[in-house]
Amino acid sequence: MASGELALSTAESRPAATAAEPALVERCRQGDAEAFARLVALHEGMVLNLAARLLGDPEEARDIGQDVFLQVYRTLGGFQGRSTLRTWIYRIVVNQCRNRQRWWRRRRRAALCPLEDISAADEARLATASADESPFERLARRERARRIESALGALSFDHRAILLLREVEGLTCEEIGTTLALPVGTVKSRLSRARDGLRRGLGREGEERP
Amino acid sequence: MNCGRVRRRFSEHRDRALAAAEARAITAHLEACAQCAASWRSFNADLDHLGSLPVIETAGEIAAGVFDRLDMERRQPGLSLLFRPFGSARPLMLPSLVPAVFVLVGVLTGALALGRAAEPLPTVRLSASPSTWGSLLPPSGTEGNPLFSMSEVSPPRVRSGEVVPSYLPAHPGPGTVFLETVVARDGSVSAVTVLGGDSELARPMVDALRRERYEPARFRGRPVAVSIYRLFSRMEVWGGV
Numbered sequence: 001m002a003s004g005e006l007a008l009s010t011a012e013s014r015p016a017a018t019a020a021e022p023a024l025v026e027r028c029r030q031g032d033a034e035a036f037a038r039l040v041a042l043h044e045g046m047v048l049n050l051a052a053r054l055l056g057d058p059e060e061a062r063d064i065g066q067d068v069f070l071q072v073y074r075t076l077g078g079f080q081g082r083s084t085l086r087t088w089i090y091r092i093v094v095n096q097c098r099n100r101q102r103w104w105r106r107r108r109r110a111a112l113c114p115l116e117d118i119s120a121a122d123e124a125r126l127a128t129a130s131a132d133e134s135p136f137e138r139l140a141r142r143e144r145a146r147r148i149e150s151a152l153g154a155l156s157f158d159h160r161a162i163l164l165l166r167e168v169e170g171l172t173c174e175e176i177g178t179t180l181a182l183p184v185g186t187v188k189s190r191l192s193r194a195r196d197g198l199r200r201g202l203g204r205e206g207e208e209r210p
Numbered sequence: 211m212n213c214g215r216v217r218r219r220f221s222e223h224r225d226r227a228l229a230a231a232e233a234r235a236i237t238a239h240l241e242a243c244a245q246c247a248a249s250w251r252s253f254n255a256d257l258d259h260l261g262s263l264p265v266i267e268t269a270g271e272i273a274a275g276v277f278d279r280l281d282m283e284r285r286q287p288g289l290s291l292l293f294r295p296f297g298s299a300r301p302l303m304l305p306s307l308v309p310a311v312f313v314l315v316g317v318l319t320g321a322l323a324l325g326r327a328a329e330p331l332p333t334v335r336l337s338a339s340p341s342t343w344g345s346l347l348p349p350s351g352t353e354g355n356p357l358f359s360m361s362e363v364s365p366p367r368v369r370s371g372e373v374v375p376s377y378l379p380a381h382p383g384p385g386t387v388f389l390e391t392v393v394a395r396d397g398s399v400s401a402v403t404v405l406g407g408d409s410e411l412a413r414p415m416v417d418a419l420r421r422e423r424y425e426p427a428r429f430r431g432r433p434v435a436v437s438i439y440r441l442f443s444r445m446e447v448w449g450g451v
Contacts, residue, residue, distance in 0.1 A: 036276075037277075044272045055261060062266075066276055067274070069272055072238075148256075168260050169327075173227070188222070192221035198257070202256055
Protein backbone atom coordinates (compact mmCIF):
# COMPACT_ATOMS: atom_id res chain seq x y z
CA MET A 1 0.00 0.00 0.00
CA ALA A 2 1.43 3.37 -0.93
CA SER A 3 2.20 5.68 1.90
CA GLY A 4 0.34 8.44 0.10
CA GLU A 5 -2.91 6.59 0.59
CA LEU A 6 -2.28 6.53 4.31
CA ALA A 7 -1.45 10.19 4.64
CA LEU A 8 -4.89 11.06 5.84
CA SER A 9 -5.57 14.17 7.74
CA THR A 10 -5.35 13.73 11.47
CA ALA A 11 -6.90 17.12 12.00
CA GLU A 12 -10.42 15.79 11.73
CA SER A 13 -12.55 17.03 14.55
CA ARG A 14 -12.99 14.49 17.33
CA PRO A 15 -16.82 14.58 17.46
CA ALA A 16 -17.08 13.90 13.73
CA ALA A 17 -14.63 11.07 14.00
CA THR A 18 -16.49 9.63 16.98
CA ALA A 19 -19.77 9.74 15.12
CA ALA A 20 -18.32 7.87 12.18
CA GLU A 21 -16.54 5.40 14.44
CA PRO A 22 -19.10 2.54 14.43
CA ALA A 23 -19.21 2.47 10.63
CA LEU A 24 -15.43 2.60 10.47
CA VAL A 25 -15.10 -0.24 12.96
CA GLU A 26 -17.61 -2.32 11.02
CA ARG A 27 -15.68 -1.80 7.78
CA CYS A 28 -12.46 -2.77 9.52
CA ARG A 29 -14.07 -5.94 10.82
CA GLN A 30 -15.00 -6.83 7.26
CA GLY A 31 -11.33 -6.59 6.28
CA ASP A 32 -11.46 -3.21 4.57
CA ALA A 33 -7.79 -2.17 4.46
CA GLU A 34 -8.61 1.40 3.53
CA ALA A 35 -10.90 1.73 6.53
CA PHE A 36 -8.20 0.35 8.80
CA ALA A 37 -5.68 2.79 7.37
CA ARG A 38 -8.12 5.58 8.15
CA LEU A 39 -8.59 4.27 11.69
CA VAL A 40 -4.82 4.22 12.16
CA ALA A 41 -4.49 7.73 10.80
CA LEU A 42 -7.12 8.95 13.25
CA HIS A 43 -5.44 7.49 16.30
CA GLU A 44 -1.74 7.11 15.57
CA GLY A 45 -0.83 10.55 16.89
CA MET A 46 -2.50 9.82 20.18
CA VAL A 47 -0.92 6.37 20.37
CA LEU A 48 2.60 7.54 19.57
CA ASN A 49 2.58 10.51 21.90
CA LEU A 50 1.06 8.65 24.82
CA ALA A 51 3.56 5.80 24.34
CA ALA A 52 6.45 8.26 24.03
CA ARG A 53 5.49 9.95 27.30
CA LEU A 54 4.88 6.69 29.09
CA LEU A 55 8.19 5.22 27.97
CA GLY A 56 10.22 8.41 27.59
CA ASP A 57 11.57 7.21 24.27
CA PRO A 58 10.11 8.31 20.89
CA GLU A 59 11.76 5.45 19.01
CA GLU A 60 10.32 2.89 21.39
CA ALA A 61 6.99 4.61 20.93
CA ARG A 62 7.11 4.14 17.15
CA ASP A 63 7.86 0.47 17.67
CA ILE A 64 5.02 0.17 20.18
CA GLY A 65 2.72 1.93 17.73
CA GLN A 66 2.92 -0.91 15.25
CA ASP A 67 2.31 -3.48 17.98
CA VAL A 68 -0.69 -1.55 19.23
CA PHE A 69 -2.39 -1.31 15.85
CA LEU A 70 -1.51 -4.88 15.05
CA GLN A 71 -3.34 -5.89 18.21
CA VAL A 72 -6.19 -3.55 17.31
CA TYR A 73 -6.50 -5.20 13.89
CA ARG A 74 -6.49 -8.69 15.38
CA THR A 75 -8.88 -8.04 18.25
CA LEU A 76 -11.25 -5.57 16.65
CA GLY A 77 -13.73 -8.41 16.21
CA GLY A 78 -13.98 -8.64 20.00
CA PHE A 79 -14.59 -4.92 20.48
CA GLN A 80 -18.14 -4.72 21.79
CA GLY A 81 -18.54 -0.95 21.84
CA ARG A 82 -19.17 -0.70 25.58
CA SER A 83 -16.51 2.02 25.64
CA THR A 84 -15.37 4.29 22.88
CA LEU A 85 -12.83 2.98 20.43
CA ARG A 86 -10.44 5.64 21.66
CA THR A 87 -10.67 4.41 25.26
CA TRP A 88 -10.22 0.84 24.08
CA ILE A 89 -7.07 1.80 22.19
CA TYR A 90 -5.76 3.70 25.23
CA ARG A 91 -6.03 0.49 27.19
CA ILE A 92 -4.03 -1.40 24.59
CA VAL A 93 -1.35 1.31 24.55
CA VAL A 94 -0.98 1.32 28.32
CA ASN A 95 -0.79 -2.46 28.48
CA GLN A 96 1.76 -2.64 25.67
CA CYS A 97 3.89 0.06 27.29
CA ARG A 98 3.67 -1.63 30.67
CA ASN A 99 4.83 -4.90 29.14
CA ARG A 100 7.62 -3.14 27.30
CA GLN A 101 8.82 -1.37 30.41
CA ARG A 102 8.81 -4.61 32.40
CA TRP A 103 10.80 -6.22 29.63
CA TRP A 104 13.39 -3.45 29.69
CA ARG A 105 13.51 -3.46 33.48
CA ARG A 106 14.31 -7.15 33.43
CA ARG A 107 17.22 -6.32 31.16
CA ARG A 108 18.45 -3.58 33.49
CA ARG A 109 17.99 -0.81 31.02
CA ALA A 110 17.15 2.63 32.37
CA ALA A 111 13.39 2.99 32.27
CA LEU A 112 13.43 6.47 30.78
CA CYS A 113 15.76 8.40 28.55
CA PRO A 114 16.43 11.94 29.71
CA LEU A 115 15.41 14.64 27.33
CA GLU A 116 19.04 15.68 26.88
CA ASP A 117 19.47 12.49 24.92
CA ILE A 118 16.92 13.41 22.28
CA SER A 119 18.03 12.78 18.76
CA ALA A 120 18.82 15.35 16.10
CA ALA A 121 15.42 14.66 14.55
CA ASP A 122 13.71 15.49 17.82
CA GLU A 123 15.80 18.63 18.13
CA ALA A 124 14.69 19.71 14.68
CA ARG A 125 11.10 18.94 15.59
CA LEU A 126 11.35 21.11 18.66
CA ALA A 127 12.88 23.93 16.67
CA THR A 128 10.23 23.72 13.97
CA ALA A 129 7.39 23.71 16.43
CA SER A 130 8.63 26.89 18.08
CA ALA A 131 9.89 28.90 15.15
CA ASP A 132 8.12 32.04 16.33
CA GLU A 133 9.77 31.93 19.74
CA SER A 134 12.84 33.87 20.76
CA PRO A 135 15.93 31.81 21.54
CA PHE A 136 15.45 32.59 25.22
CA GLU A 137 11.84 31.42 25.15
CA ARG A 138 12.84 28.31 23.27
CA LEU A 139 15.53 27.52 25.81
CA ALA A 140 13.16 28.13 28.69
CA ARG A 141 10.51 25.94 27.14
CA ARG A 142 12.98 23.18 26.54
CA GLU A 143 14.27 23.42 30.09
CA ARG A 144 10.73 23.23 31.39
CA ALA A 145 10.02 20.22 29.20
CA ARG A 146 13.17 18.55 30.48
CA ARG A 147 12.15 19.07 34.09
CA ILE A 148 8.66 17.78 33.45
CA GLU A 149 10.02 14.72 31.64
CA SER A 150 12.35 14.09 34.56
CA ALA A 151 9.55 14.45 37.10
CA LEU A 152 7.31 12.18 35.03
CA GLY A 153 10.05 9.59 34.84
CA ALA A 154 10.34 9.57 38.63
CA LEU A 155 6.70 8.51 38.97
CA SER A 156 5.58 4.92 39.00
CA PHE A 157 4.19 3.61 35.72
CA ASP A 158 0.62 3.54 37.00
CA HIS A 159 0.79 7.08 38.33
CA ARG A 160 2.37 8.29 35.11
CA ALA A 161 -0.31 6.61 33.03
CA ILE A 162 -3.15 8.09 35.06
CA LEU A 163 -1.62 11.55 35.01
CA LEU A 164 -1.06 11.53 31.25
CA LEU A 165 -4.50 10.17 30.49
CA ARG A 166 -6.07 12.88 32.62
CA GLU A 167 -3.92 15.92 31.91
CA VAL A 168 -2.78 15.30 28.35
CA GLU A 169 -5.45 13.10 26.81
CA GLY A 170 -8.25 14.72 28.74
CA LEU A 171 -10.00 11.55 29.87
CA THR A 172 -12.41 11.72 32.76
CA CYS A 173 -11.81 9.65 35.87
CA GLU A 174 -14.56 7.28 34.74
CA GLU A 175 -12.90 6.82 31.35
CA ILE A 176 -9.54 6.28 33.01
CA GLY A 177 -11.16 3.68 35.25
CA THR A 178 -12.52 1.92 32.17
CA THR A 179 -9.17 2.13 30.42
CA LEU A 180 -7.11 0.82 33.29
CA ALA A 181 -9.78 -1.47 34.74
CA LEU A 182 -9.74 0.41 38.04
CA PRO A 183 -12.53 1.69 40.29
CA VAL A 184 -13.14 5.44 39.97
CA GLY A 185 -12.21 6.00 43.62
CA THR A 186 -8.84 4.35 43.05
CA VAL A 187 -8.31 6.47 39.98
CA LYS A 188 -9.00 9.66 41.93
CA SER A 189 -6.70 8.78 44.80
CA ARG A 190 -3.91 7.71 42.45
CA LEU A 191 -4.40 10.84 40.38
CA SER A 192 -4.01 12.99 43.48
CA ARG A 193 -0.85 11.14 44.50
CA ALA A 194 0.51 11.36 40.96
CA ARG A 195 -0.01 15.13 40.89
CA ASP A 196 1.70 15.46 44.24
CA GLY A 197 4.54 13.29 42.99
CA LEU A 198 4.93 15.43 39.90
CA ARG A 199 5.02 18.57 42.00
CA ARG A 200 7.66 17.04 44.24
CA GLY A 201 9.65 16.12 41.18
CA LEU A 202 9.46 19.72 40.01
CA GLY A 203 10.77 20.98 43.32
CA ARG A 204 7.46 22.44 44.48
CA GLU A 205 7.51 20.49 47.72
CA GLY A 206 8.04 23.62 49.84
CA GLU A 207 5.03 25.29 48.28
CA GLU A 208 2.78 22.45 49.43
CA ARG A 209 3.52 23.20 53.08
CA PRO A 210 2.08 26.48 54.28
CA MET B 211 -10.73 26.10 56.09
CA ASN B 212 -6.98 26.30 56.71
CA CYS B 213 -4.22 26.40 54.10
CA GLY B 214 -3.12 22.79 54.54
CA ARG B 215 -6.59 21.41 54.00
CA VAL B 216 -7.09 23.67 50.98
CA ARG B 217 -3.88 22.54 49.36
CA ARG B 218 -4.74 18.89 49.97
CA ARG B 219 -7.91 19.51 47.96
CA PHE B 220 -6.13 21.04 44.97
CA SER B 221 -6.36 17.86 42.92
CA GLU B 222 -10.10 17.38 43.39
CA HIS B 223 -10.72 21.11 43.02
CA ARG B 224 -8.96 21.09 39.67
CA ASP B 225 -11.20 18.21 38.55
CA ARG B 226 -14.29 19.97 39.91
CA ALA B 227 -14.99 16.84 41.89
CA LEU B 228 -15.73 18.57 45.20
CA ALA B 229 -19.13 19.26 46.62
CA ALA B 230 -20.40 22.73 45.81
CA ALA B 231 -20.07 24.01 49.37
CA GLU B 232 -16.50 22.78 49.73
CA ALA B 233 -15.57 24.18 46.32
CA ARG B 234 -16.97 27.57 47.32
CA ALA B 235 -15.01 27.50 50.57
CA ILE B 236 -11.79 26.76 48.72
CA THR B 237 -12.42 29.49 46.20
CA ALA B 238 -13.04 31.95 49.03
CA HIS B 239 -9.80 30.89 50.74
CA LEU B 240 -7.80 31.31 47.55
CA GLU B 241 -9.17 34.83 47.15
CA ALA B 242 -8.15 35.67 50.68
CA CYS B 243 -4.76 33.86 50.91
CA ALA B 244 -2.11 35.10 48.50
CA GLN B 245 0.28 32.25 49.32
CA CYS B 246 -2.31 29.57 48.60
CA ALA B 247 -3.38 31.44 45.47
CA ALA B 248 0.21 31.43 44.21
CA SER B 249 0.52 27.74 45.02
CA TRP B 250 -2.78 27.06 43.20
CA ARG B 251 -1.58 28.88 40.10
CA SER B 252 1.72 27.02 40.20
CA PHE B 253 -0.15 23.73 40.63
CA ASN B 254 -2.28 24.34 37.55
CA ALA B 255 0.61 25.68 35.50
CA ASP B 256 2.75 22.61 36.13
CA LEU B 257 -0.06 20.28 35.11
CA ASP B 258 -0.93 22.38 32.08
CA HIS B 259 2.69 22.18 30.97
CA LEU B 260 2.30 18.44 30.65
CA GLY B 261 0.40 19.11 27.46
CA SER B 262 3.25 21.20 26.09
CA LEU B 263 5.71 18.34 25.95
CA PRO B 264 7.30 17.64 22.55
CA VAL B 265 4.84 16.07 20.14
CA ILE B 266 5.72 13.30 17.72
CA GLU B 267 4.51 14.07 14.23
CA THR B 268 3.18 11.11 12.30
CA ALA B 269 3.44 10.44 8.61
CA GLY B 270 1.25 7.40 8.16
CA GLU B 271 4.12 4.96 8.37
CA ILE B 272 2.47 2.92 11.10
CA ALA B 273 -0.36 1.62 8.94
CA ALA B 274 2.11 0.63 6.22
CA GLY B 275 4.22 -1.20 8.79
CA VAL B 276 1.19 -2.98 10.21
CA PHE B 277 0.09 -4.12 6.75
CA ASP B 278 3.61 -5.30 5.97
CA ARG B 279 3.69 -7.40 9.12
CA LEU B 280 0.24 -8.80 8.48
CA ASP B 281 1.21 -9.66 4.93
CA MET B 282 4.38 -11.37 6.08
CA GLU B 283 2.52 -13.38 8.71
CA ARG B 284 -0.09 -14.47 6.16
CA ARG B 285 2.59 -15.70 3.80
CA GLN B 286 4.98 -17.20 6.33
CA PRO B 287 3.41 -17.41 9.73
CA GLY B 288 6.10 -19.65 11.17
CA LEU B 289 9.07 -17.77 9.79
CA SER B 290 7.82 -14.45 11.09
CA LEU B 291 8.07 -15.88 14.58
CA LEU B 292 11.41 -17.54 14.06
CA PHE B 293 13.20 -14.73 12.29
CA ARG B 294 12.12 -11.78 14.37
CA PRO B 295 14.83 -9.13 14.01
CA PHE B 296 16.98 -9.04 17.11
CA GLY B 297 18.06 -5.45 16.44
CA SER B 298 14.57 -4.14 16.96
CA ALA B 299 14.82 -5.05 20.65
CA ARG B 300 11.21 -6.12 20.61
CA PRO B 301 10.07 -7.88 23.76
CA LEU B 302 9.75 -11.59 23.31
CA MET B 303 6.17 -12.30 24.21
CA LEU B 304 4.26 -15.56 24.32
CA PRO B 305 4.31 -16.25 20.54
CA SER B 306 8.05 -16.18 20.60
CA LEU B 307 8.04 -19.15 22.93
CA VAL B 308 6.78 -21.34 20.07
CA PRO B 309 10.18 -21.78 18.38
CA ALA B 310 11.74 -22.27 21.82
CA VAL B 311 9.31 -25.11 22.49
CA PHE B 312 10.17 -26.69 19.14
CA VAL B 313 13.88 -26.49 19.91
CA LEU B 314 13.34 -27.97 23.38
CA VAL B 315 11.31 -30.84 21.99
CA GLY B 316 13.98 -31.48 19.36
CA VAL B 317 16.76 -31.55 21.94
CA LEU B 318 14.83 -33.88 24.24
CA THR B 319 13.96 -36.19 21.37
CA GLY B 320 17.61 -36.33 20.32
CA ALA B 321 18.73 -37.03 23.87
CA LEU B 322 16.21 -39.83 24.21
CA ALA B 323 17.28 -41.32 20.88
CA LEU B 324 20.93 -41.25 21.90
CA GLY B 325 20.30 -42.63 25.36
CA ARG B 326 18.14 -45.51 24.25
CA ALA B 327 19.72 -48.98 24.65
CA ALA B 328 21.14 -50.48 21.49
CA GLU B 329 18.95 -52.90 19.60
CA PRO B 330 19.79 -56.51 20.69
CA LEU B 331 21.62 -58.56 18.12
CA PRO B 332 19.56 -61.22 16.38
CA THR B 333 19.67 -64.55 18.18
CA VAL B 334 21.95 -67.10 16.59
CA ARG B 335 20.18 -70.41 16.29
CA LEU B 336 22.53 -73.11 17.44
CA SER B 337 22.30 -76.57 16.04
CA ALA B 338 21.78 -79.41 18.44
CA SER B 339 24.47 -81.45 16.69
CA PRO B 340 28.09 -81.03 17.83
CA SER B 341 29.17 -79.92 14.38
CA THR B 342 27.50 -77.17 12.43
CA TRP B 343 28.45 -79.09 9.29
CA GLY B 344 26.23 -81.94 10.38
CA SER B 345 23.09 -80.07 9.44
CA LEU B 346 24.49 -79.05 6.07
CA LEU B 347 26.02 -82.33 4.82
CA PRO B 348 24.37 -85.65 3.95
CA PRO B 349 24.86 -88.47 6.45
CA SER B 350 28.52 -89.49 6.79
CA GLY B 351 29.76 -92.58 4.93
CA THR B 352 27.33 -92.16 2.05
CA GLU B 353 28.11 -91.31 -1.53
CA GLY B 354 27.21 -87.65 -0.94
CA ASN B 355 29.45 -87.49 2.15
CA PRO B 356 32.24 -90.10 2.12
CA LEU B 357 33.78 -88.75 5.33
CA PHE B 358 33.12 -90.39 8.64
CA SER B 359 34.66 -90.29 12.05
CA MET B 360 37.14 -92.94 13.16
CA SER B 361 34.95 -93.96 16.01
CA GLU B 362 32.41 -95.28 13.53
CA VAL B 363 34.75 -97.37 11.40
CA SER B 364 37.01 -100.34 12.10
CA PRO B 365 40.52 -99.66 10.72
CA PRO B 366 42.06 -101.87 8.03
CA ARG B 367 44.55 -104.53 9.20
CA VAL B 368 47.55 -105.90 7.32
CA ARG B 369 47.01 -109.59 6.50
CA SER B 370 50.71 -110.47 6.57
CA GLY B 371 50.87 -109.77 10.30
CA GLU B 372 54.41 -108.48 10.15
CA VAL B 373 55.44 -106.49 13.19
CA VAL B 374 58.21 -104.73 11.26
CA PRO B 375 57.50 -104.46 7.57
CA SER B 376 60.17 -106.09 5.41
CA TYR B 377 60.74 -102.99 3.29
CA LEU B 378 61.98 -100.94 6.18
CA PRO B 379 65.42 -102.56 6.57
CA ALA B 380 66.04 -101.92 2.87
CA HIS B 381 65.59 -98.21 3.45
CA PRO B 382 69.01 -96.61 2.87
CA GLY B 383 70.29 -93.96 5.21
CA PRO B 384 68.50 -91.40 7.44
CA GLY B 385 65.51 -89.42 6.19
CA THR B 386 61.76 -88.89 6.47
CA VAL B 387 58.99 -89.92 4.04
CA PHE B 388 55.28 -89.15 4.28
CA LEU B 389 53.02 -91.54 2.35
CA GLU B 390 49.31 -91.99 1.68
CA THR B 391 47.98 -95.47 1.00
CA VAL B 392 44.44 -95.98 -0.31
CA VAL B 393 42.99 -99.35 0.70
CA ALA B 394 40.10 -100.41 -1.49
CA ARG B 395 36.96 -102.19 -0.25
CA ASP B 396 38.38 -105.56 -1.34
CA GLY B 397 41.53 -105.05 0.77
CA SER B 398 43.87 -104.31 -2.14
CA VAL B 399 46.04 -101.19 -2.26
CA SER B 400 44.68 -99.04 -5.03
CA ALA B 401 47.13 -96.13 -4.74
CA VAL B 402 50.26 -95.12 -2.90
CA THR B 403 51.23 -91.43 -2.99
CA VAL B 404 54.37 -89.74 -1.70
CA LEU B 405 53.15 -86.65 0.14
CA GLY B 406 56.51 -85.58 1.53
CA GLY B 407 60.21 -86.47 1.53
CA ASP B 408 62.56 -87.66 -1.18
CA SER B 409 60.65 -89.67 -3.75
CA GLU B 410 63.80 -91.67 -4.74
CA LEU B 411 64.32 -92.75 -1.15
CA ALA B 412 60.60 -93.62 -0.85
CA ARG B 413 60.48 -95.81 -3.97
CA PRO B 414 61.21 -99.15 -2.17
CA MET B 415 58.53 -98.34 0.36
CA VAL B 416 56.00 -97.45 -2.32
CA ASP B 417 56.64 -100.73 -4.18
CA ALA B 418 56.31 -102.73 -1.00
CA LEU B 419 53.12 -100.94 0.04
CA ARG B 420 51.47 -101.57 -3.33
CA ARG B 421 51.89 -105.29 -2.83
CA GLU B 422 50.31 -105.35 0.63
CA ARG B 423 46.85 -106.86 1.27
CA TYR B 424 44.55 -105.68 3.97
CA GLU B 425 41.52 -106.80 5.82
CA PRO B 426 39.27 -103.95 4.58
CA ALA B 427 38.00 -101.30 6.90
CA ARG B 428 34.30 -101.59 7.79
CA PHE B 429 31.74 -98.93 8.44
CA ARG B 430 28.59 -100.21 10.12
CA GLY B 431 29.56 -103.70 9.05
CA ARG B 432 30.13 -102.88 5.40
CA PRO B 433 33.64 -102.74 3.79
CA VAL B 434 34.68 -99.24 2.79
CA ALA B 435 37.71 -97.72 1.08
CA VAL B 436 39.99 -95.74 3.40
CA SER B 437 43.24 -93.80 3.23
CA ILE B 438 46.14 -94.57 5.54
CA TYR B 439 48.78 -91.93 6.18
CA ARG B 440 52.24 -93.00 7.31
CA LEU B 441 55.28 -90.99 8.34
CA PHE B 442 58.57 -92.93 8.19
CA SER B 443 61.66 -91.47 9.85
CA ARG B 444 65.02 -93.20 9.94
CA MET B 445 68.01 -91.97 11.88
CA GLU B 446 71.34 -93.34 13.01
CA VAL B 447 71.91 -93.58 16.73
CA TRP B 448 75.41 -93.77 18.11
CA GLY B 449 75.88 -94.96 21.62
CA GLY B 450 79.10 -95.03 23.63
CA VAL B 451 80.18 -98.04 25.73
